[in-house]
Amino acid sequence: MGLLASNKGSPMEVIVEQVRDGSTLRVYLLPSFQFVQVFVAGIQSPSMGRRAASEVVIETELSSDEPNDVSIEPRAPLTSAQRLAASSTSATEVAPDPFGREAKHFTEIRVLNREVRIVLEGIDKFSNLIGSVYYSDGESAKDLALELVETGLAKYVEWSACLLEDDAKRRLKNAELLAKKNRLRMWTNYVPPATNSKAIHDQNFTGKVIEVVSGDCIIVADDSLPFGDPSAERRVNLSSIRCPKMGNPRRDEKPAPYAREAKEFLRNRLIGRQVQVSMEYSRKVAMADGPTAAAGATDSRVMDFGSIFLVNPPKDGDGTAPAAGSQQTGANIAELLVARGFANVIRHRDFEERSNYYDALLAAESRAIAGKKGMHSAKDPPVVHITDLLTASAKKARDFLPFLQRIRRMTAVVEYVLSGHRFKLYIPKETCSIAFSFSGVRCPGRDEQYSDEAIALMRRKIMQRDVEIEVETVDRTGTFLGTLWEARTNVAVTLLEAGLAKLQTNFGTDRIPDAHLLVQAEQSAKMKKLKIWENHVEGEEVSNGTSIERRQKEELKVVVTEVMGGGQFYVQSVADQKVASIQKQLASLNLQEAPVLGAFNPKKGDIVLAQFSADNSWNRAMIVNAPRGVVESSNDKFEVFYIDYGNQEAVTFSQLRPIDPSVSSAPGLAQLCSLAYLKVPNLEDDYGQEAAFRLSEHLLSSPKEFKAIIEERDTSGGKVKGQGTGTIFMVTLVDPEADVSINATMLQDGLARLEKRRKWESKDRQLAMDELEKFQTEARDKRLRMWEYGDIESDDEDSAPPLRKAAGKR
Secondary structure, eight states: OHHHHHHTTSEEEEEEEEEEETTEEEEEETTTTEEEEEEETTEEOOOOOBOOOOHHHHHHHHHHHSOSOTTSOOOOOOOHHHHHHHHHHHTSOBOOOTTHHHHHHHHHHHHTTSEEEEEEEEEOTTOOEEEEEEEEETTEEEEHHHHHHHTTSOEEOHHHHTTSOHHHHHHHHHHHHHHHHHTOGGGTTOOOOOOSEEEOOSOEEEEEEEEEEETTEEEEEETTSOTTOTTSEEEEEETTEEOOOOOOGGGTOOOOTTHHHHHHHHHHHHTTOEEEEEEEEEEEEEETTSTTGGGTOOEEEEEEEEEEEEEEOOOOTTOOOOOTTOOEEEEEHHHHHHHTTSOEEOOOOTTSOOOTTHHHHHHHHHHHHHHTOGGGSSSOOOOOOOEESSSSOHHHHHHHHHHHHHHOEEEEEEEEEOSSSEEEEEETTTTEEEEEEETTEEOOOTTSTTHHHHHHHHHHHHTTOEEEEEEEEEOTTSOEEEEEEETTEEHHHHHHHTTOOEEOTTSOGGGSTTHHHHHHHHHHHHHHTOGGGTTOOTTOSOOOGGGOOOOOOOEEEEEEEEEOSTTEEEEEETTOTHHHHHHHHHHTOOOOSOOOTTTOOOOTTOEEEEEOTTTOOEEEEEEEEOOSSSOOOTTOEEEEEETTTOOEEEEEGGGEEOOOHHHHTSOOSOEEEEETTEEOOOTTSTTHHHHHHHHHHHHHSSOOOEEEEEEEEEOTTOSOOSTTOSOEEEEEEEETTTTEEHHHHHHHTTSOEEOOOOSSOOHHHHHHHHHHHHHHHHHHHTTOGGGTTSOGGGGOGGGSOOOOOOSSOO
């Protein structure tokens, strides 16, 4: 202990007197000639075994080796127990371990009877000295431990390696791993344990960063593949590091501390930049939320890992463009993340693949910990509260509109490309996320031709870029409409010039900034016959509204099954083959026995079988409301919605039955509809009861089929949760026998009125409302029902033009 305390960390000159085995030396310290035994730190060579010899010989040999130095204390006499142990062990000879002699010989030819340097690192619990040994090889000094490990004549041991510096430990660890892979000497028969990682060789590419998924996952577009190729965008996970998780909004998981900061750090430095990607390994990862997770199993997918480097073009003094292949590789992105405390380095097992720059990552992590950077800091992590208007109701989005209009042009970040013309934006100034769409510009819908190409173009152009927006209004689904600029370029112009979007004429161009540029861009694409205009014939459109043909709309033959107030009703499609199939399945069920209390506990949202009170038939139904807790009586009331007919009523527990999943899995057959272009009074309004009764007479008086022309779809109702919820089809309902529209009949009876005219209406809508207006005029002139006291619209604030709010504070 005294020797260690006075010399720890300092190089000491010694002469090696004896090599006991490859990693154990007996040396004389200079200039005192003190005789000590030193174990080489961080490694252990194969043992040399023991030779059979008598106790007297051992004592004599040991005593003959000791120098005549008065400072050496005489050996203490052995106890009886020690003599017994010595006699029992010395009687048998233990052979050297495989490669023990080779390791000893390797050490002897390098250090025996030579002057070397030893740095004492510590002692073990038996007071044995442990140190690093360096010997001279020409003009350079070599580490004996590293040389032994590299040649496969020693193994790395953690218990003594913990005394070394981090760099020395990593060198030993990597040397052992390489020796194992090459199966050198003592690792000849080494069989690595099974692993889920596999090395990737010779897969380097250059590309542009499209998206930062999280702090350790980046999507790069490969420059060698053409634009529009689905495989061009490659997902690269950064090797050997782990950033805080971003969470999952669908499971109500919030981002972990510093997850947003790590992602923003990469976004600011990488989006739109050229990078060099070096793929290193792939790993199979279990996905707990896969489609089989509900059954107790897990899905798995293969993830590719690699290192990403910024590509810095060389600075040419004459301003000329750099020659091809002259790009210079910049900083390692993973190392930057770790150095700023936004990621941790993964501690791989010996046999696992890892980053080719693993040592640099560990060194960066050590600096971050020492500097208390990021997640290593003792300070509380920053907290950001973001209002997500995409998941909020449309009313909340409308309430937010004045704040966004008052700011006029503002900075935003494109978080996600939902379609070619619709995006999720984050507005830092208001700390909110919104759904945003171009005013007057529409791309092909999903699964339509050129839809994927429009999305790919927007991902390359504006994904996760800083943009400027100007909000004009909000539609009924809560999507904000306006104009978006990236680097002072109107992005809608880019879409139109590429032939991937159309200019909608139902938007007032006087309200759209750069409207003339949009028109010019669309005309340019038409002339070049690009993409959606490839079959365009000049002059095909006729500007005269009377000669414009109405576009083909979806038509269904339907049977009305339920009528509600406000002009809403449920229909079944006659052509749907599922109707007969489900009815046949229900007829084959045995429903005589009542359910047992406690064994069947239906909850809100469950699909069950319910007995309809009007005809005692059994039909599929959704539980809308249920008693709290378990069912206590067969008379407990449940409110159910018949998903195949649209009826809703309260039934008792005895009128419910469990249903087989094969029957309940099919979606409901009843579709909620509303009379297009009309406002029909609700049941609680004046003439509301009479309007519902009259509509029932038209639709339910006899079992007849109607033709439903779908004008619009309203998806703001969300999922079906009961009567009046879900997607609404706005239809023109035609009675084929009388060849009249039910929409026109309700107007003619004075039990409905037209919706207010929109400022930006499509020509189809204008034409349809013009046709219906004559029926409303007839009822108004005759003062029928709703028109009894004249023009009710004159007092309806809904019809008044919206007032433009003044700028400034309220």
